[in-house]
Amino acid sequence: xxxxxxxxxxxxxxxxxxxxxxxxxxxxxxxxxxxxxxxxxxxxxxxxxxxxxxxxxxxxxxxxxxxxxxxxxxxxxxxxxxxxxxxxxxxxxxxxxxxxxxxxxxxxxxxxxxxxxxxxxxxxxxxxxxxxxxxxxxxxxxxxxxxxxxxxxxxxxxxxxxxxxxxxxxxxxxxxxxxxxxxxxxxxxxxxxxxxxxxxxxxxxxxxxxxxxxxxxxxxxxxxxxxxxxxxxxxxxxxxxxxxxxxxxxxxxxxxxxxxxxxxxxxxxxxxxxxxxxxxxxxxxxxxxxxxxxxxxxxxxxxxxxxxxxxxxxxxxxxxxxxxxxxxxxxxxxxxxxxxxxxxxxxxxxxxxxxxxxxxxxxxxxxxxxxxxxxxxxxxxxxxxxxxxxxxxxxxxx
Amino acid sequence: xxxxxxxxxxxxxxxxxxxxxxxxxxxxxxxxxxxxxxxxxxxxxxxxxxxxxxxxxxxxxxxxxxxxxxxxxxxxxxxxxxxxxxxxxxxxxxxxxxxxxxxxxxxxxxxxxxxxxxxxxxxxxxxxxxxxxxxxxxxxxxxxxxxxxxxxxxxxxxxxxxxxxxxxxxxxxxxxxxxxxxxxxxxxxxxxxxxxxxxxxxxxxxxxxxxxxxxxxxxxxxxxxxxxxxxxxxxxxxxxxxxxxxxxxxxxxxxxxxxxxxxxxxxxxxxxxxxxxxxxxxxxxxxxxxxxxxxxxxxxxxxxxxxxxxxxxxxxxxxxxxxxxxxxxxxxxxxxxxxxxxxxxxxxxxxxxxxxxxxxxxxxxxxxxxxxxxxxxxxxxxxxxxxxxxxxxxxxxxxxxxxxxxxxxxxxxxxxxxxxxxxxxxxxxxxxxxxxxxxxxxxxxxxxxxxxxxxxxxxxxxxxxxxxxxxxxxxxxxxxxxxxxxxxxxxxxxxxxxxxxxxxxxxxxxxxxxxxxx
Numbered sequence: 026x027x028x029x030x031x032x033x034x035x036x037x038x039x040x041x042x043x044x045x046x047x048x049x050x051x052x053x054x055x056x057x058x059x060x061x062x063x064x065x066x067x068x069x070x071x072x073x074x075x076x077x078x079x080x081x082x083x084x085x086x087x088x089x090x091x092x093x094x095x096x097x098x099x100x101x102x103x104x105x106x107x108x109x110x111x112x113x114x115x116x117x118x119x120x121x122x123x124x125x126x127x128x129x130x131x132x133x134x135x136x137x138x139x140x141x142x143x144x145x146x147x148x149x150x151x152x153x154x155x156x157x158x159x160x161x162x163x164x165x166x167x168x169x170x171x172x173x174x175x176x177x178x179x180x181x182x183x184x185x186x187x188x189x190x191x192x193x194x195x196x197x198x199x200x201x202x203x204x205x206x207x208x209x210x211x212x213x214x215x216x217x218x219x220x221x222x223x224x225x226x227x228x229x230x231x232x233x234x235x236x237x238x239x240x241x242x243x244x245x246x247x248x249x250x251x252x253x254x255x256x257x258x259x260x261x262x263x264x265x266x267x268x269x270x271x272x273x274x275x276x277x278x279x280x281x282x283x284x285x286x287x288x289x290x291x292x293x294x295x296x297x298x299x300x301x302x303x304x305x306x307x308x309x310x311x312x313x314x315x316x317x318x319x320x321x322x323x324x325x326x327x328x329x330x331x332x333x334x335x336x337x338x339x340x341x342x343x344x345x346x347x348x349x350x351x352x353x354x355x356x357x358x359x360x361x362x363x364x365x366x367x368x369x370x371x372x373x374x375x376x377x378x379x380x381x382x383x384x385x386x387x388x389x390x391x392x393x394x395x396x397x398x399x400x401x402x403x404x405x406x407x408x409x410x411x412x413x414x415x416x417x418x419x420x421x422x423x
Numbered sequence: 424x425x426x427x428x429x430x431x432x433x434x435x436x437x438x439x440x441x442x443x444x445x446x447x448x449x450x451x452x453x454x455x456x457x458x459x460x461x462x463x464x465x466x467x468x469x470x471x472x473x474x475x476x477x478x479x480x481x482x483x484x485x486x487x488x489x490x491x492x493x494x495x496x497x498x499x500x501x502x503x504x505x506x507x508x509x510x511x512x513x514x515x516x517x518x519x520x521x522x523x524x525x526x527x528x529x530x531x532x533x534x535x536x537x538x539x540x541x542x543x544x545x546x547x548x549x550x551x552x553x554x555x556x557x558x559x560x561x562x563x564x565x566x567x568x569x570x571x572x573x574x575x576x577x578x579x580x581x582x583x584x585x586x587x588x589x590x591x592x593x594x595x596x597x598x599x600x601x602x603x604x605x606x607x608x609x610x611x612x613x614x615x616x617x618x619x620x621x622x623x624x625x626x627x628x629x630x631x632x633x634x635x636x637x638x639x640x641x642x643x644x645x646x647x648x649x650x651x652x653x654x655x656x657x658x659x660x661x662x663x664x665x666x667x668x669x670x671x672x673x674x675x676x677x678x679x680x681x682x683x684x685x686x687x688x689x690x691x692x693x694x695x696x697x698x699x700x701x702x703x704x705x706x707x708x709x710x711x712x713x714x715x716x717x718x719x720x721x722x723x724x725x726x727x728x729x730x731x732x733x734x735x736x737x738x739x740x741x742x743x744x745x746x747x748x749x750x751x752x753x754x755x756x757x758x759x760x761x762x763x764x765x766x767x768x769x770x771x772x773x774x775x776x777x778x779x780x781x782x783x784x785x786x787x788x789x790x791x792x793x794x795x796x797x798x799x800x801x802x803x804x805x806x807x808x809x810x811x812x813x814x815x816x817x818x819x820x821x822x823x824x825x826x827x828x829x830x831x832x833x834x835x836x837x838x839x840x841x842x843x844x845x846x847x848x849x850x851x852x853x854x855x856x857x858x859x860x861x862x863x864x865x866x867x868x869x870x871x872x873x874x875x876x877x878x879x880x881x882x883x884x885x886x887x888x889x890x891x892x893x894x895x896x897x898x899x900x901x902x903x904x905x906x907x908x909x910x911x912x913x914x915x916x917x918x919x920x921x922x923x924x925x926x927x928x929x930x931x932x933x934x935x936x937x938x939x940x941x
Contacts, residue, residue: 064845066817067817069908097844100907160683193906
């Protein structure tokens with residue numbers, strides 16, 4: 026096989042912002058020569074050069090001409106782009122240049138975590154990562170699947186890995202959407218050791234796929250001594266997936282939610298998405314029922330018209346009425362609207378308050394049975410009331 | 424060049440372009456005394472009794488005005504990047520073989536990079552105004568013969584009134600004028616709104632030339648500039664490109680992060696108790712500024728609150744608030760879009776103002792300190808709340824001061840800024856150039872949180888429990904440094920070579936801009 030002598034990685038051109046482009050050309054002698062063209066040369070030129078030298082040493086790169094066109098890429102982006110350029114030269118290189126873990130990124134989440142909103146972040150667009158958490162989504166999704174061009178899958182893997190370690194997402198649950206299985210299994214080594222909280226499994230059609238995933242995740246967790254829980258959120262996007270929804274939902278104790286993806290589903294059943302959503306009513310109800318039967322959350326699809334906030338609000342209210350607990354967001358401005366629409370109504374809060382009070386009184390008195398007036402109240406009702414009160418607090422309604 | 428340390432801790436020259444300078448002494452510490460500058464006495468019998476002051480062309484007007492080497496020529500920026508006449512003006516100066524002009528614009532725009540060749544060949548000695556884009560680069564690299572002087576809009580008026588700058592010839596571009604010299608900016612094919620930046624020059628300059636592309640029979644009403652102050656009127660084909668004079672529409676930012684900042688600004692103004700009946704605010708035309716006005720508008724409607732006046736930079740968004748009855752008046756300092764121009768022309772409550780009424784240090788009071796809150800931008804802010812608007816973190820001159828320094832006197836000055844841009848921190852340890860002393864800056868609102876100047880205990884108390892992300896400015900800086908990879912290195916500059924000075928509103932020297940080493 027012919028040895029590769031030149032590689033490139035990243036983005037270049039007039040319109041590029043907060044990103045960079047590397048070219049590495051291997052030489053026989055002369056050491057590392059850096060040609061740096063950076064918008065932040067005055068402020069960070071020296072530290073950028075030092076980073077390139079450190080990384081070259083780490084990867085055993087001795088003689089090379091390195092071009093960097095930098096439009097203000099943050100360090101975690103520069104590092105990922107450079108590592109990729111190196112790995113495109115040496116595809117068998119196993120070493121990873123791991124940035125230190127941000128101390129604020131070590132949290133884990135709960136299986137019944139609030140998952141009202143999840144913000145999709147295209148895996149090869151790292152400039153959107155840094156401020157994503159500021160918009161207070163319940164979760165962020167670093168996407169390796171459909172938003173990443175096939176030729177840039179390797180770039181997204183490194184960017185997502187680096188960001189899981191060093192980008193502060195301000196407490197949002199850190200989710201990654203891997204590629205469709207079995208290809209998505211290759212993505213796992215980039216995320217499992219780096220404290221991912223939830224893995225989204227696209228186009229899921231069988232319990233077997235979840236078992237496969239679980240096996241691989243467990244293996245990596247043992248290998249890297251990962252103790253934090255990692256949950257799965259299968260996404261149902263086909264007619265077959267809908268039929269198998271319960272089987273999928275109950276395939277693993279690590280499943281935390283079942284989500285629906287309607288773009289692919291409507292294509293699969295040979296129709297088109299409408300605002301009314303009549304074409305998907307069966308699929309959505311099936312999904313809610315399957316999720317609840319398996320004791321996990323039901324999460325609705327994304328709303329794709331980012332300009333129409335009123336339609337989004339209506340869509341969330343409808344989803345809520347069907348039993349969904351979350352909605353996908355493709356723009357940060359959607360988050361607040363989604364949270365407001367999922368917020369409990371005044372009536373819901375009043376009722377919940379009474380139930381919680383009754384429960385607390387019964388507990389104080391040591392009674393095994395909770396009753397409100399002449400009605401007995403079952404534990405799931407109490408739990409639901411507590412959730413409503415929690416949501417009300419989050420929305421500053423009480 | 425001798426440098427001394429001023430009250431802001433910055434090294435500034437004591438003499439610039441042959442004139443003695445007073446180092447900044449602290450906010451409100453310097454009060455010059457004596458009489459105001461005296462323009463020459465003129466008599467009406469020396470002017471055409473039929474009121475017709477029209478001369479053939481600009482060159483003729485300059486000759487008649489007695490243009491000589493070393494004189495000061497002033498221009499104004501109300502035509503913004505659409506201005507075609509200032510370049511023509513200096514073409515004429517060059518053709519006349521005149522040298523060493525002090526150019527005294529209220530601001531410069533990228534279109535004026537045409538003038539670099541006249542800075543190179545000695546036609547223009549130096550600029551006192553603003554040095555943006557290519558002119559900023561030229562100046563910062565030490566290529567200008569003299570030292571640049573940056574002043575606020577108010578400072579420009581101050582410098583003419585207390586005699587610091589004597590304007591020999593003012594060239595005022597007027598979208599509509601009559602042969603007597605009465606002029607207005609609110610109509611004509613090159614309409615720009617108001618031309619108040621030229622008011623001081625029309626009163627204090629030795630000679631005043633009006634240039635218009637819409638000459639109407641006497642009288643031109645309204646007369647934003649009074650013909651009684653004008654020497655000559657020149658008619659030209661076109662003042663410039665109307666599309667670049669005012670934008671057809673001003674756009675609200677689409678950036679989610681800027682919108683978040685704008686939302687915080689509106690939330691803050693409400694939570695701090697500023698948004699109440701009869702309040703006032705100043706807003707600019709930046710994308711974030713437009714957006715906060717829209718968020719605030721929803722809050723005002725929801726609570727039934729009406730403002731007494733709003734200061735612009737007027738845009739269609741302020742006009743909508745005026746027309747929907749959410750404010751009694753717009754007091755306009757600069758009109759940014761066609762809707763603003765239309766409103767000024769049609770609505771008596773959309774009032775044109777000038778740096779005299781709004782910002783002047785030698786006025787008997789001015790509007791700036793009456794305003795309840797002013798929302799502004801900045802290129803850098805340091806942990807002591809000092810801010811920079813003129814240089815980039817790489818040391819290069821980038822913007823003029825505009826009315827920014829003057830607006831700091833509002834009752835609650837808010838800087839709405841991202842905490843970093845690309846990889847460039849905006850919150851820093853020390854600003855590259857200080858343009859606004861921290862004691863006048865009350866609140867910094869970024870996407871990462873809101874920092875309140877510890878001096879403003881009242882504001883800290885007012886927003887307690889509001890749920891707003893109030894943070895120590897040092898905490899925000901720490902977050903930014905973590906993201907950007909440490910504090911940014913400072914530009915390498917020649918500490919011996921001052922290329923421009925930044926004046927405070929009182930005429931003292933607040934900071935120096937040094938030549939950047941390549």
